[in-house]
Amino acid sequence: MITTFDELRLLADIGGTNARFALQTGPGQFECIEVLSCAQHATIGDAMSAYLALAGQRGYAVQSVRHAAIAIANPVESDVVSMTNHHWSFSISGLRTERNLATLLVVNDFTALAMSLPYLQPSQRERIGGGEELHGRAIGLIGPGTGLGVGGVIPAGTGWVPLASEGGHATFAPNNREEARILDFLWNEFGHVSAERLLSGMGLELIHRARTGERLAAPDITGRALDGQGAESAACEATVKMFCAILGSVAGNVALTLGATGGMYIGGGIVPRLGKLFSESQFRQRFEDKGRLSSYLARIPTYLITEQYPALIGVAAMLSAKIAAEQ
Template identity: 75%
Template sequence: MSQELRLLADIGGTNARFALESASAGLADIDVLACADYPTLGAAMQAYLGQAAARGCAVQGLRHAAIAIANPVEEDRVSMTNHHWSFSIEELRVQQGLATLLVVNDFAALAMSLPHLGLDGRERIGGGIELPNRPIGLIGPGTGLGVSGVIPAGGRWIALAGEGGHVSFAPSSKEEVAILEALWGEYGHVSAERLLSGMGLELIHWARTGKRLEAPAITGAALAGSSADCLRTVEAFCAILGSVAGNVALTLGATGGMYIGGGIAPRLGKLFTGSAFRERFEDKGRLGPYLARIPTYLITEQYPALRGVSAMLSDHVAALH
């Protein structure tokens, strides 16, 4: 690989995904590091670059980098809400010897990839008709809950960077009212993220059964069919996700499609695709027919946010010249 290398990263609360990119070869040398293994983001970057160099990548001439991170990015100081890393963008740029360091919200980067996803990078859930050059919505439960979208503007797309995962949770059934009441007593404000995340699976299960189980155990038992309680917890999770996704689609007017990302839904397989997600997505009273026309897709491409942050870096570098 040549000296035109750029460093790309997608940083979540649990994993840091890194890649190198060149104009000729595209994305290469993708690696995933556990955030908990490194005291700082800078240390994780150096570890990745050292390993890439050992694999024969010419990282010495690297000048441009872009990071998508699971956090609001509004000023120079970034302090992650789902991990302990905190850093100054400018200080990190200087420490890493970079000419350019772009830091953006991870779901804004993921949203930027959506207009370019191929048919092999997504799975349709339910009906609907995708309209060209219309707003596209995005929601993704993982360590937290990401919400974003992209809006067409002439010949390009503009990503929305927001914190829609922290909107107040609104129950849609008596069971969900009971879950909300249980969590009110624990947390006061109950956000959508409080339920639609790894911790959310655990809290739904606790509120329903009184039992404390970790998320992998809940999804594992549900997938194996070994626990009716765990299966009902996953079913409740998918239904709530459908309701919140419908809210996002209505808010954005996402007639270009609504996409589901994050780490949880793809792991659920048929438990998700066969769940009440789509039914609850459309269950908005008089606006049900409007939502029925919006297609919903599960993102299946492995590293879409890296492609999105690459596009954002290209736009950023071009604007500097």
């Protein structure tokens, strides 16, 4: 039997460029997903109004929306949220009043992504390597994109609690002499070298420059690597392979730190674009390469998130928990 809500719920996943909206009609049921350009709307309230008007034109009873949740690419530490990668700034309580909402939840987008992990179906993820997840155990998350997100979720009663983390800024440790040479190169430029310095869009560029001396944008590096033609492609492919190997080591560190026997997930915008360059890389080998703890890591499965809108799944779960707690 399909369960539906008495009222539609509004969900949003907002980045610096695009705002993804959906209406939730029941558990795991998302409809009318639309992506709006942030630049085309003066405020977040205007973007919400534009989306609801569009949904209304399509026959959805948007006047029934009384509960909403927003996952946003920004710290959420007080009532006022000022985006660091866009000009939108708003008061959560003010926006709730403006929209006449009974509930408005605003959370960091990576927190919402972490909360999606227990609810992802096999069709929404791709297994990388072996291992077998233990149900009801901690789940880890790492996501290279503009920066490096690190987090996870732990079981709490019948639900889950997300772990806020700045683990992407933990100090990078090389695994071999070539990585030690790259670390030495980056020390001269930055002093402290975090994992994020290498595992991000900027990190791809830095690895490539340290290896070849060539300044190349991250999309060009991955594009040439995927092209597979010529010496330039080979150099870029080597850069991507090193990126994937380092990601495996850092993901293994996160899994050890959290005891993530419920699985370790890879999100972010970079890895899904790499295709076989990632699935056939040394990622899994390096994930397990932890000396005396290698057998422990070998039992932990690793997954690439393939769901297009996973943050909506996570923020929907958080909204349901908040509504239940308030009733």
